Amino acid sequence: MSKDIRRYLVILELLQSADLVTTKQIEAEQKKEGLGFSTSTLNRDYKFLADLGFKIHLDKSKGYTLEIENTEEFSFLTNIFKRIALSNLLNKSITLEKDTHKFLALDETSLVNNFEYFDVILEAIKNRKEINFQHNSFYHSDRTAPKIHTIKPYLLKEYQNRWYVVGETEEGFRVFGLDRIGELRVLDNKPFRNKTEEANEKLSHTVGLNFSDHKPTRMVLRFHVSQKPYLESLKLHHSQEVVTDGLAGFYTIKLFVSYNFELRQQLLKYGSLVEVLEPDFVREDIKAELERAFKLY
Known part of the structure; x- marks a missing residue:
């Protein structure tokens, strides 16, 4: 290091x-x-x-x-400093001891594809140049060929060990995984107006990457107390705050977020260890999904 x-x-x-x-x-x-x-x-x-x-x-x-x-x-x-420090440590350990890799278990889901695009996109963001690329969507699995997109890139964002570019198309803000794009080109357009702050503001009320039609709202979640240390060390969202309700055996928090797919998935993974107290529309959505899951067994 x-x-x-x-x-x-x-x-x-x-x-x-x-x-x-x-x-x-x-x-x-x-x-x-x-x-x-x-x-x-x-x-x-x-x-x-x-x-x-x-x-x-x-x-x-x-x-x-x-x-x-x-x-x-x-x-x-x-x-940033901690990541540089870790990178230096890994580099040092691999260089000095050829068998060190045997004692390291890296997450195989980390982004390794198209990492060379990172610098290219970052330069395009700084120079306010549009980018054009092919995108293989996981959501639109019925497509027989990649779709071509042209976007104004504003931000590179990391989420769950993968990197994404956040930009604007004619339809609005979109997010694309670097591991799913190809044939990247930087266009020679006139510099566009930078909207990095606006993109960050939209993401600030978001868990994960999916922009939502729901406006940011107060959400109250009651967890079994066994989840407290995990939620304290890895918050669901930066707005997370503890709610004191005096109930023994529970850990209650509040968030100020937009309800989206990723937050929904996060809540569902806790199963019986969490109860959505508010808002009502989120409580009913989670309840309906759990009822559908119950019918499978």
Whole structure:
């Protein structure tokens, strides 16, 4: 793992866990991690992180503080560092020990097809160029040939170990899996108006990738208490909050989301471990699907 990345992560994890972090604390933690320490390197790291967008403040008489709530994309930026760190570790372990792969079990559902399109699409997004490609749809299985699409790409999004491009067609916003596209071309159009923020806003109320005709609404879910640690460590949605209802043996949460296919599938997988309390239309939809499933047995 790059020593720079390791230092950044040490600093950020300390700042995330405490209101105030002193230079001595950073020095001690970095040495504990087997990293060297110098005031000049810390100053350089501080400037780099601040320039990147982290709202880190230095009071020379006290120490460092971090405004997490005012740091845009805090989770995204820290996740980038962690992924780079993991990538470096994997690269190091494979390079140094040829048999290391025997001790690694990678998820076979991770995207490996068409990964070369990632850079091409990212450049098209930055340069506001349209892209044209063939798409093999899982939903329209009756098609005998791939459909050709031209879109204005706004965003690359990861979901369940796969990458997708979010863009706009004549019919509106659409999402396409990189592993299902082919014959990609970047068109030489005039730069279009960037709508990345609008795409992100639509996705912010969405579980997964499917845009929904349902408007965002408050949803209340009551889980068996056994699901609490899983829901705390991996939230259904970033809007998830705990609802205190005083009922023993249950864990109740609320979300503010648009009801879509992926959220429906997420709820159904919990079976008898979850009850939809509101809204009524979601409760009735889940109930009807469970009744249809029951008739199969």
